[in-house]
Amino acid sequence: MGAQTGSVIVRALRLLGAFSPEQPELTLTELARRAGLPLTTAHRLVSDLASWGALERDGDGRYRIGLRLWETASLAPRGLGLRELALPFLEDLSQVTQENVQLAVRDALDVVYVERIAGRTAIPVLTRVGGRFPMPPTGVGLVLLAHAPAEVQEEVLAAPLARFTDRTIVSPRLLRQLLAEVRRTGVAISDRQVTIDAVSVAAPVYGPAGTVVAAISVVVHAGDVPPTTLVPVVRAAARGISRTLGTPTLRR
Amino acid sequence: MGAQTGSVIVRALRLLGAFSPEQPELTLTELARRAGLPLTTAHRLVSDLASWGALERDGDGRYRIGLRLWETASLAPRGLGLRELALPFLEDLSQVTQENVQLAVRDALDVVYVERIAGRTAIPVLTRVGGRFPMPPTGVGLVLLAHAPAEVQEEVLAAPLARFTDRTIVSPRLLRQLLAEVRRTGVAISDRQVTIDAVSVAAPVYGPAGTVVAAISVVVHAGDVPPTTLVPVVRAAARGISRTLGTPTLRR
DNA sequence: GGTGCTCTTCCGGATACCGGAAGTTCGGTC
DNA sequence: GACCGAACTTCCGGTATCCGGAAGAGCACC
Numbered sequence: 001m002g003a004q005t006g007s008v009i010v011r012a013l014r015l016l017g018a019f020s021p022e023q024p025e026l027t028l029t030e031l032a033r034r035a036g037l038p039l040t041t042a043h044r045l046v047s048d049l050a051s052w053g054a055l056e057r058d059g060d061g062r063y064r065i066g067l068r069l070w071e072t073a074s075l076a077p078r079g080l081g082l083r084e085l086a087l088p089f090l091e092d093l094s095q096v097t098q099e100n101v102q103l104a105v106r107d108a109l110d111v112v113y114v115e116r117i118a119g120r121t122a123i124p125v126l127t128r129v130g131g132r133f134p135m136p137p138t139g140v141g142l143v144l145l146a147h148a149p150a151e152v153q154e155e156v157l158a159a160p161l162a163r164f165t166d167r168t169i170v171s172p173r174l175l176r177q178l179l180a181e182v183r184r185t186g187v188a189i190s191d192r193q194v195t196i197d198a199v200s201v202a203a204p205v206y207g208p209a210g211t212v213v214a215a216i217s218v219v220v221h222a223g224d225v226p227p228t229t230l231v232p233v234v235r236a237a238a239r240g241i242s243r244t245l246g247t248p249t250l251r252r
Numbered sequence: 253m254g255a256q257t258g259s260v261i262v263r264a265l266r267l268l269g270a271f272s273p274e275q276p277e278l279t280l281t282e283l284a285r286r287a288g289l290p291l292t293t294a295h296r297l298v299s300d301l302a303s304w305g306a307l308e309r310d311g312d313g314r315y316r317i318g319l320r321l322w323e324t325a326s327l328a329p330r331g332l333g334l335r336e337l338a339l340p341f342l343e344d345l346s347q348v349t350q351e352n353v354q355l356a357v358r359d360a361l362d363v364v365y366v367e368r369i370a371g372r373t374a375i376p377v378l379t380r381v382g383g384r385f386p387m388p389p390t391g392v393g394l395v396l397l398a399h400a401p402a403e404v405q406e407e408v409l410a411a412p413l414a415r416f417t418d419r420t421i422v423s424p425r426l427l428r429q430l431l432a433e434v435r436r437t438g439v440a441i442s443d444r445q446v447t448i449d450a451v452s453v454a455a456p457v458y459g460p461a462g463t464v465v466a467a468i469s470v471v472v473h474a475g476d477v478p479p480t481t482l483v484p485v486v487r488a489a490a491r492g493i494s495r496t497l498g499t500p501t502l503r504r
Numbered sequence: 505g506g507t508g509c510t511c512t513t514c515c516g517g518a519t520a521c522c523g524g525a526a527g528t529t530c531g532g533t534c
Numbered sequence: 535g536a537c538c539g540a541a542c543t544t545c546c547g548g549t550a551t552c553c554g555g556a557a558g559a560g561c562a563c564c
């Protein structure tokens with residue numbers, strides 16, 4: 001009944017996973033339904049989670065993610081840790097371009113946005129810090145996919161590619177070519193593939209092991225400036241972050 | 253043996269709590285020791301946590317907080333949620349003053365910093381996003397303590413007050429007076445109580461229920477400007493955030 | 505090839521987890 | 535103000551599943 005019962009821990013984590021940006025506060029009943037658990041079971045697990053501070057209880061009895069969990073999770077090297085190191089470079093990039101700047105990492109088959117700085121005059125974008133998005137159509141996603149393990153690439157290429165605009169690349173063959181070009185040139189340009197008015201220019205960030213661990217991008221209004229003019233500054237910022245992370249080949 | 257056992261979930265959460273800013277990556281053995289669990293037990297629980305993405309495994313076998321947990325925790329209303337709403341006001345404050353700006357909430361008997369913007373010319377401060385600090389000596393802490401439930405205040409006043417500088421208030425009687433003044437004036441000024449060269453000016457942020465849910469502060473070098481000149485701008489920013497949160501008395 | 509360390513697998517035993525049933529609280533309705 | 539339904543909380547016997555010692559695998563260093 002409900003969902004296949006995992007171990008207690010997995011069940012508890014499913015409860016945490018029941019929260020979403022649209023519904024950051026849930027009642028016990030909603031929580032139980034979303035996690036596919038009997039109400040009584042959910043009640044017991046939720047009590048445990050709340051006693052530690054992973055969940056908090058609102059005045060009107062609803063539950064929400066607790067500060068303690070946020071605090072602990074802020075130690076994630078690929079989350080806040082990465083953000084802290086990259087922030088100065090991102091801010092410089094934001095100052096120089098006056099556009100939206102983004103920092104993202106790959107998790108499974110998605111892009112996860114770690115930081116986003118909204119430019120003064122910049123166009124609104126769909127992304128949210130902590131949010132997910134498919135890799136293929138985004139600038140940062142192209143960079144991350146191009147440098148992902150072969151099996152990840154194959155899995156993405158095997159599935160149907162979601163279409164967002166009439167310029168979204170949906171042909172696996174074209175995407176494969178594009179990825180090869182991204183590897184060759186060291187930058188990715190997504191031209192109106194997500195929304196019809198946005199172009200993004202992205203570059204890879206390297207970690208201490210010399211592998212690509214993140215990507216940054218600048219998102220501009222289509223037609224404002226030739227995207228290629230942004231390549232040097234994006235690349236420079238990415239190199240700066242890589243150096244701060246301790247990339248071996250950049251050290252000196 | 254080790255620590256009092258507790259339920260499985262609490263044990264698993266203790267494993268997450270074993271990470272610290274100084275040690276964001278731990279081996280299985282370190283994790284087990286810190287959480288006070290037998291190695292075998294830790295091994296099993298950690299596997300469950302990792303399978304969901306709450307923990308990730310490094311190349312060399314160490315564990316760290318996983319991106320999935322960070323992503324989920326970013327839904328905490330008192331964490332990233334609050335930060336997102338407050339950020340524009342904090343940035344304005346930072347632009348105007350060119351000093352360090354901080355946003356914090358109370359958790360149990362501590363201040364937890366939710367955001368910190370470093371000013372261009374500002375002095376370095378001890379705080380870190382996601383970090384904890386005792387309430388009494390800090391500006392934000394004074395605000396939060398002054399508006400905390402009576403039992404929280406009593407608990408803080410009953411314990412010995414930690415001394416940081418020779419201006420740190422360690423007398424419960426003086427602190428009590430100061431808290432009353434904070435409630436009366438609506439702002440708190442911590443004058444060289446944390447470090448000998450820093451003064452902070454703080455104001456309360458109100459939530460939808462009309463209670464104090466957070467505090468913001470500006471930290472300046474002692475002697476640079478009279479702290480009182482900063483009061484209006486800090487208060488204005490705090491009111492702006494309160495309004496965005498939907499404080500009833502400010503609505504219009 | 506011995507020694508010490510960390511990590512992983514195995515498995516019998518009992519503990520603490522499970523979840524239906526019943527009780528409580530709360531708010532809305534006639 | 536009594537009734538009703540929904541959401542939450544407590545209770546408790548049966549047993550699934552969690553526990554953790556023991557043993558073994560992998561690795562680095564002497």
